[in-house]
Amino acid sequence: MADLTLKSTLQSQSDRPNTLTSGHRACQGCGEALGARCAIDAAFRAANGKIAVVNATGCLEVFSCSFPENSWGxxxxHSLFGNAPAVATGVAAALRNQNKSDVRVIAQGGDGSTVDIGMGCLSGMFDRNDDVLYICYDNQAYMNTGVQRSGATPPLTRTATTMPVKDYSGNDPQTGKNVPLIAMAHGIPYVATASIGNIPDLEEKVSKAINIRGSKYIHIHVPCPLGWGFPTSETIRIAKLAIRCGLFPLFEAENGKLVGSSMIESPIPVEDYLRVQRRFAHLFGKNAPPDAVGIFQKIANENMEKYRLNGGISDD
Ligand SMILES: Cc1ncc(C[n+]2csc(CCOP(=O)(O)OP(=O)(O)O)c2C)c(N)n1
Ligand code: SF4
Ligand SMILES: [Mg+2]
Structure with a gap:
């Protein structure tokens, strides 16, 4: 696995294809825009420029496209909110019929479209092992429509639909879905998690996945300054904190089995990640729920164990 340092700025790399170019309308500091740009650039390079992208409705689609123009190279x-995997399956089938399977197909969407409304189409795509790489950009809520809770929203998080009031402390613990694990349960050839906190690792995983035949799934953690409540200059630092405290484990799985994970050399307490985001501010106020931080620390500790983040496991 690649290390955590970002060796040069994205703009300074002369070989970058710039698949998501200037002129889009993402917020300043948008983690999703950065994640998509890196992922699709990596896929473009690894497939010698032969890719086709299907995009579910959500921030990424809205900020990158205002008909009849868009920012994509x-x-x-653009599909519907819930059917990007099915549309991508159709694109891959059409290309296969024309003997053009060298054109690699990507479907992409936010956590709302992936974890919630598109789940049935995604599961069907995995079940048939369709030749598509699906990328989920996880900003942990429905950002495009005003920060509503999704099945990927963490416990006790404040969103527009999980506002902490009186005895209610934000999104209920014990709810939500872990789509990387659900994808692994389908036994598809390749599943990985990635983050804009480790861009070399993200690009390596996309480059690998794009040329594997069959279904592939990559789940990318993309902090959102607007929805999470942090300064726009802090996006990458927040993503790195999530990795380092164990709340967002980086791993790879093949055919349903864990085959690699990124070791955390000196884990930090989850509090370092939570305190810097306004969506968690109520967990530190005078009406804070008992042991809120403990709930997150338990998840991080379990991740350390489950994904072997202490010892890591080899990539070979
Ligand atoms: C069937 C349907 N329901 C609701 C919507 C409205 N809608 C558009 S984007 C969106 C939220 C997208 O959230 P997510 O997939 O997490 O992407 P994000 O904007 O957070 O990147 C919603 C609810 C829609 N377009 N279609
Ligand atoms: S709301 Fe969040 S995900 Fe949407 S464009 Fe702004 S920063 Fe990006
Ligand atoms: Mg989202």
């Missing part, structure tokens, strides 16, 4: 289709 690749063939790009």
């Amino acid at each position: 690749t063939p790009w289709l």
Whole structure:
């Protein structure tokens, strides 16, 4: 696995294809824009420029496209909110019929479209092992429509639909879904998690996945300054904190089995990650729920164990 340092700025790399180019309308500091740009650039390079992208409705689609123009340097289709995997399956089938399977197909969407409304289509795509790489950009809520809770929203988080009031402390613990594990349960050839806190690792995983035949799934952690409540200059630092405290484990799985994970050399307490975001501010106020931080620390500790983040496991 690649290390955590970002060796040069994205703009300074002369070989960067810039698949998501200037002129889009993402917020300043948008983690999703950065994640998508890096992921699709990596896929473009690894497939020698032969890719087609299907995009579910959400921030990424809205900020990158205002008809009849868009910011993409690749063939790009907007599907509905919930059917990107099915549309991508159709694109891959059409290409196969024309003997053009060298054109690699990507479907992408936010956590709302992936974890919630598109889940049935995604599971069907995995079940048939369709030749598509699905990328989820996880900002842990429905950002495009005003920060509503999704099945990927963490426990006790404040969103527009989980506002802490009286005895209610934000999103209920013990709810939500872990889609990387659900993808692994389908036994598809490749599943990985990635983060804009480790861009070399993200690009390595996308480059690997794009040329594997069959279904692939990559779940990318993309902090959102607007929805999470932090300064726009802090996006990458927040993503790194999530990795370092164990709340967002980086791993790879093949055919349903864990095959690699990124070791955390000196884990930090989850509090270092939580305190710097306004969506968690109520967990530190005078009406804070008992042991809120402990709930997150338990998840991080379990991740350390489950994904072997202490010892890591080899990539070979
Ligand atoms: C069937 C349907 N329901 C609701 C919507 C409204 N809608 C558009 S984008 C969106 C939220 C997208 O959230 P997510 O997938 O997490 O992407 P993000 O904007 O957070 O990147 C919603 C609810 C829609 N377009 N179609
Ligand atoms: S709301 Fe969040 S995800 Fe959407 S464009 Fe702004 S920063 Fe990006
Ligand atoms: Mg989202």
